[in-house]
Amino acid sequence: MKKKIITAIVIIGILIAIAFVLNNNKKENQAKIDVVAETNASVAVKTDTIQTKKIDLDFMANGSFEPIQELNMSAEKSGKIIKVLAKEGDVVRVGQTLAIMRGDAINVNAQASEAAYLNAKTDYSRFENAFKTGGVTKQQLDQAKVALSNADASYRQAKINIGDTYIKAPISGVINKRHIEPGSIVSAAPATNLFEIVNVSKLKLTVNVNESQVASLKTGTKTTISASVFQDKSFDGIITFIAAKADGSLNFPVDIEVANNANNEIKAGMYGTALFKSAQQVQTLKVAPRMAFVGSVSSNQVFTIVNGKAKLTTVTAGRIFGDNVEILSGLENGDIVITTGQINIQDGDKVEVIK
Secondary structure: OHHHHHHHHHHHHHHHHHHHHHHHHHHHHHHHHHHHHHHHOOEEEEEEEOEEEEEEOOEEEEEEEEEEEEEEEEOOOOEEEEEEOOOOOOEEOOOOEEEEEOOHHHHHHHHHHHHHHHHHHHHHHHHHHHHHOOOOOHHHHHHHHHHHHHHHHHHHHHHHHHHHOEEEOOOOEEEEEEOOOOOOEEOEOOEOEEEEEEEEEEEEEEEEEOHHHHOOOOOOOEEEEEEOOEEEEEEEEEEEEEOOOOOOOOOEEEEEEEEOOOOOOOOOOOEEEEEEOOOOOEEEEEEEEHHHEOOOHHHOEEEEEEOOEEEEEEOEEEEEEOOEEEEEEOOOOOOEEEEEOHHHOOOOOEEEEOO
């Protein structure tokens, strides 16, 4: 009996000891959890400081070159091609014959139309003389005149049809693609593609600029153009068009006409860069990093840090210069703005600045 009492006491003591240890472990784990929770309560962010900088007002914009003229020639008449006088890569001038279509039937019709015209002309001359002597009536003379007019129109159309058998270049340029061969049958409906002609003696470079940049541009202004594949060469350009309305991304398309060199080294489809120079090349401005803006610059909102907490601040943004944005109001020099981590924070959240 005594042994049973001792055993029970020992077991109770062991259980008390286990409970004590578990309780201590629980307190230690809770303390660790509290520390982690305290640490995780702060969102890690990176920051930058608002300051006044000297900003280069010159800016560049990229785009791709397009031919000043581009035309896909289609057949105007149906028939059979008997000769092709131009191949891909040939330089052609406006009015040059590129291909000849079979015109036997057209020539026969033209001869018949010519004969009918000459006959109508003779009849009208005879009726006119007879009318002077009273041999025919005024109505008969008028009918002869109408017949002559109709015959003349038919003859003119026949000559046009003969001309259409000679397929001529409507613009000057280079044959970029040829779709026909001798023996090809072409039709006017649906129209058969004949040639693709591009004129690259001049090119058009289309670039997009933002609202702060477009305000300083004018049509007729000269610019310097560079092509991505010719780093050591520059080309003269002139602004020919500035969009009156922004596109969906709030940018304004600007067209620049570029004179190619004698060898036409710039090809349509190449990438190019336009340099826009400002009359006042350097200006001292208060700027913020572009990355500081919540969403985009157009939101006019940034997070500043005040007493270790994020504060959503409304600002007035001005011009954009690369990675910097002009600040017109809402921030002062020395203010700390958050540049990364904005997606994870809300107004009033604690933040921890990391390097």
